[in-house]
Amino acid sequence: MSLRYQQFKNIPLSSIFFDSLRNDYIGFDAWFNKKSDQYAFVSYDKSLDIDGFLYLKIENETIEDTEPKLPQKRRIKLGTFKIDAHDTKMGQRFIRKIIDFAIFHNVDEIYVTIFDKHKSLINLLENCGYLCHVACRKNYW
Template identity: 50%
Template sequence: MDLQYLPFSKINFDDVFFDSLKEDYREIGAWFEKKSKSGDRAYVFFGSDDEIDGFLYLKMESGTVDDISPLLPNGSHLKIGTFKINAHGTKLGERFIKKSSTTC
C-alpha cells in the first residue's frame, strides 16, 4: 500500500476507481486531460492489488474566497479540488486529510 504524488499524466484514468466520477461528472475527462497537459500532480493511494484506492488533488488559490460563508479574506488558500477514496475500514480518508494539512 503506497501513497504517491504523481503527475496526472502518470495516473491511469481508465482505472475502475474513476468510473463513479465519470458517471457523476461528465466533464471530468476533459478536466483530467487538461491537468495532464499542464503538469499538475495529485496524491494517489495504491492498494495491495496495485489498484487505485484513493485520489486527492490539491491546489493553491489566491485572493478572496467569496463562495462560502464566512468569506475567506484576500490571501493564499489551499483548495481540495477532487477527493475520493474507496473506504474499507482503514484510516485512509484521515491519512489524506492529514496530508492536505501538511501541504500548506
C-alpha cells in the first residue's frame, strides 16, 4: 500500500473507486472538482488503483443538528473516509493519520457525518473511542 497526501486535482476522479460515492452523493463529482486545491490522503494498491481516500477539513463552527448541540469550536471534519477493506489494517492506518493531523493542527475534536448503512466504518470508529451524537437523519461520530 502506498499512501500519498495529494491535491484533489491530481487524484484520478475517473477511478471506479469513487463510483459508490457517486451513487450515495448526488453532485459528488462537482464537490470533488471544487476541492481541486485541497489535499487528501490517498492509498494506492500494488496496481496503482485507489483503495483508500481520506479528506480532512478544519472547521470552526457550531453544530446545531446534534443532540446535544456542539458549541463553536475548532474541529476536524472527516469529509470523506472510504477504504476498500481487504484484510489489511488500512482503517487503523487512516485513524492514525486523523489523529496525527489533529495533533499537528492543535485540534481536540474530530467528527464525521455518516449513514447508518456504513456499519463497518461505524464499528471501526467506535472501537477507536469515537462517541455518537445522533442528529436529524444523520449521525455525527
